[in-house]
Amino acid sequence: VVDNAGENVTLKAEGVNFDEEVSDIFEFSSGPINASGDTLRVEVCISDCPYLASEPYIIDLIASDNACPLPQRDTVRMIFNVEAPPNTKPFYDSPSSATTLVRSQPEGVSVALDELLIGKDNDLDSLRFFFYAEDYDPVAYGISLDTVLDTKGEKRVNFNWNTSCQNFPFGDRNTFDLGIVLEDYDTCSFDSGDTLFYELEVVLPPNTSPQLDGPEALYNRQIKSSLNFDVSTTDADNDPITLSAFGNGFNLSNVGISFVGGLENGVIESPFAWELSCANLNITQTTSYSIFFVTEDQDFCEETNADTLEVVVNVVVPANNKPEFEIDDFYSLNINEEFVLDVIANDGDNSDLLTLDLLSVNSAPPSEGFSFERSTGSGRVSSTLTWTPECALLGENYATESYTVDFLVFDDNCPNIESQSISVTFEVSELAVDYGQFVPPNAFTPNGDGHNDTYTLSNLTDQIYNLPPDNCADQFQSIIIFDRTGSKIFQSSSREFVWTGNGADAGTYYFQIDYLNTDYKGTITLVR
Known part of the structure; x- marks a missing residue:
């Protein structure tokens, strides 16, 4: 590399038709040009093994200086032909890799699927076996290779499989596509080998799925009613079975549902109870509830065998009539005479619980002789007003005065509670005495x-x-x-x-x- 005296030169290499890192092929990575302007001599050391197995490979040798303000660079492109050491592929001597091997084994046995897997290499390279499997680990399912012979040019292994459900999760997966790769350790470690392909299956013992029974698929129930039924599940194999339930987007206990479920052998029966009360339900958000009952057995191999039943409960909210008062809106009273009035209200729905009361604490007149109590009743409600007016209620010179009392009645027909109020005028007069x-x-x-x-x-x-x-x-x-x-x-x-x-x-x-x-x-x- 020739440059001005004193320039510091940096050297690097880049592969053109391959991706391997080759910067380290220079004996020295950089150096200065001496004061005499001599050339900088470096060695380029090419690997014995080609970067590409079957074609020439191209490398750019790049020299850069650090001149200011415009550094310069020069490139030499070199094409190398490197012949790799000769290597023949290893091969299966037994069994043949020409066809896919199919093996079915009953659950619970530990077997050597093939007595021996024999791999050979004519170059007498060392050999290795390894698994090729997609989305699972063969070792996690009891598959192993146990070495019997390992010499230059030949390796023998037993291909063993433990199919016990007690040790491996065949309930989750019981079929496997497996490759067993034979590869040699050649000088340049080129990929070269032979592969056996297996289709494996663990034959699991018979297992029937548990069956749910009991509830209907759809219920329509009025608010303030109840829903009760029994849920049962049976398993013909008498396996331990579980029974559970969950709500679609809601917690069962939060809406007042009682359901226990459980774990038993062969048969479970559990009662379902639901009080569809306004306290439990938010009818303004939804009137339809989906409940899923799930049963699953716990068989020997822990297969996923479940039965699910969806029950939809539609909550019906009937129309609600307003309660009505059965009293007049005007009454005349005399001082010192007891006045008695049955304040009555009824509801057209008949079954609603009515509450009768004064509209507010300020609805009562300023009289110690006034008495009225809050009352409740189903469909009809009444409470007795008694009043003996005092002289203090009259106006100047014992003039007649009027007082308004507001009554309120409301029902419990959730979520659409209805109410009615009435203002009753009481005219209080001086008692006329002869x-x-x-x-x-x-x-x-x-x-x-x-x-x-x-x-x-x-x-x-x-x-x-x-x-x-x-x-x-x-x-x-x-x-x-x-x-x-x-x-x-x-x-x-x-x-x-x-x-x-x-x-x-x-x-x-x-x-x-x-x-x-x-x-x-x-x-x-x-x-x-």
Whole structure:
């Protein structure tokens, strides 16, 4: 390589018609040009074995300098003819590789498929055997080669196969395409050999698949109903069998399904139970559920023998009627008089559970005498409103006032819950009292005969004998009874008073009844 003095030259080689790395064929990889401008001499050492077995091969020898700013390079293309050492291919002396060999072996035996595999090489090269198999490892399935003789030019091996399911997974795979390659160790390690091809099969013992039975393929069930059936599986071989179930896109327990399944010999029966409640199901997302029941046996060779049954459950959501109230929207009430109203609502679906309540806590009027309880009922619901209005509910000068009470009824017909509300107006008025209609009884007979034995002015059959009711303008205060001398012999501030006449002689007595704004006076005759 000739260049200017002092230039540093780098040498490399590249194969043109082959891909092997050949940069190391230079004895020296690089060197400088000396000050005298002498040439740089290097040796190129070509391999004894050709890079291509049957044709010349081409190499570019490239020299590069490091001149600045424009490095230069020069290339010499060389064509080499290298004759490889002579080599004859090894061959099978027994058995012949001319045809594919077919072998079927019963499960559970360990056999030498061919007594010997004999490979020979006329060049007396050393020999080796190896497996050629796609997508599986022969050793993982009990296949082995055991050397019997290994000399220059000849090698003998036993081709053995252990077909026991206890040791190898023939339940997963029991047929095999296998090549056994014979190759020599020639000087240049060219690919040269002979191959035996086998079609192998392990004959597995008979095994019947388990069978599922019990449920239908399709069920239509209304929401708030239940679904129950038994699932059974049997295996004619009486193998251990499993029974399980899973939902397509959902967890069985999360939707309220109870199913145990299990592992038994020969027969399994397991109950399936499902409460199709709104709490378990999200009907707004789906109304169709696919459930898969799977049974599989555990036979000696662990073959995959399964039976699967799909059950589709369609959840039916019926139309829902709104509940309706059976009350009016207006009622009149009087102060101090108890008002009773049965608040009733019904549902056209008849089976829905209804809940009746005030629409809100603010729906109740500001009255201690108001009472209404939340209630539930199937198809029909009622709750009793009782109300004895107080004077404080009236307006100025005891003017009539109106109060609105809001009631709500709703059903449990999921997922389409229906409700209804009603606003009822209650008109509260002052109690009109005719004080002139009061005619107090004027005699009683405390003789113990059970008739007219006490003197009272309440709860009497004839209304005119009872004390006038209280209203906001006038209320009962007291009753006082005097004898002829003006002495007080009985007094009470209770409207429910009872005078027995004890200690009093027969004769005439005087009473005074005081209301806040009204007074009554008269006589009472005590007859013994």
